[in-house]
Amino acid sequence: MKGNKGAMRKDLWPMRLNKYIAYAGICSRRKAEELVKRGQIKVNDVIVKIPFIEITQNDTVKFKDQIITPTKKFVYILLNKPKNYISTVSDEKNRNSILDLIKENSDERLYPVGRLDRNTTGLILLTNDGHLAQKLSHPRNSVSKIYKVWLDKKTTQEILIKFQKGAQLEDGYLKPDALNYSEINDPREVLIEIHSGKNRVVRRYFEHFGFTVEKLDRVYYAGLTKKNISRGRYRHLTPDEVRNLKHLGK
Known part of the structure; x- marks a missing residue:
């Protein structure tokens, strides 16, 4: 991992170890905590298991015995x-x-x-x-996502109202932020807006109502759209x- 600790803003130092690892592009801060607790991080060639110790510009941090440094260029x-x-x-x-x-x-x-x-x-x-x-x-940040959903069966206004009310899934209750037809001429296509990031949650949501998702396309994420991206x-x-x-x- 290329980087230059000296190029980082001076007001970032000292920096907590989990933040240092995240800024090095290894993983998120949460995952960094796990790496530290599992003993996979060394500071000055000593294994540390406390994610929140403070790192200075003079310290050397290693992951898999390779020196890592905070990046000065985010992509x-x-x-x-x-x-x-x-x-x-x-x-x-x-x-x-x-x-x-x-x-x-x-x-x-x-x-x-x-x-x-x-x-x-x-x-x-x-x-x-x-x-x-x-x-x-x-x-907690409720990042909004919109999906275009192609279902295996036609829907009706009555079914659409049921979709809009929400459902209890095995890992919690889900109520769409918004849900409506995608194309008026095809009652098998709907748009659903949610902020949940749980695994396969859109597919599981429609399965709860007896529908199978044949195709699923995320068309909006956190204010970003697919415009001009084929x-x-x-x-x-x-x-x-x-x-x-x-x-x-x-």
Whole structure:
């Protein structure tokens, strides 16, 4: 991991260890706490298990016996994910990963925010900003997501009203922020807006009502849309977009 501690703003020092690891692009602050508690981080060649100790510019931090340093360049990429790509960094089955679609040289390690399952398409954010990744993933910040859903059966206004009321799933109650038809001429297509980030929650929601989701596409994420991003392509966020993401939940 390339970096220069001296290039970081002076007011960031001293820095808590979990924040240091996140700024090095290794993972989010929450995951960094786990790495430290498992004894996978060394400070000045000594294993530490306290995530909140303070690091100074003179300390050396290692992960997997490699020196890590906070990055001075954060990268924010918005990708329109195709089907049959997984949104994890590594995969023991050697399947296609969304990282394979990023066609540019970078020394930064990118991680997905707001993961999508293999068969779901649409917007996903990749970044090396562990602090922002944690913020967008935390339930209290209520990051809004809109999905276009293709169902296996036609719906009616009566069914649509049931969809809008919410349902008790095995891992908690879900009530859509908004739900309506996507196309007036096709009652199998609906748009659903939620802020939950639970695993396969949209598919499970419609299964609760006896419907199967045949196709699922995330068309909106935290104020970002797919405009001018064709399937399998991506773009870098603008400074204003990054600023808006960082102010979510404030």
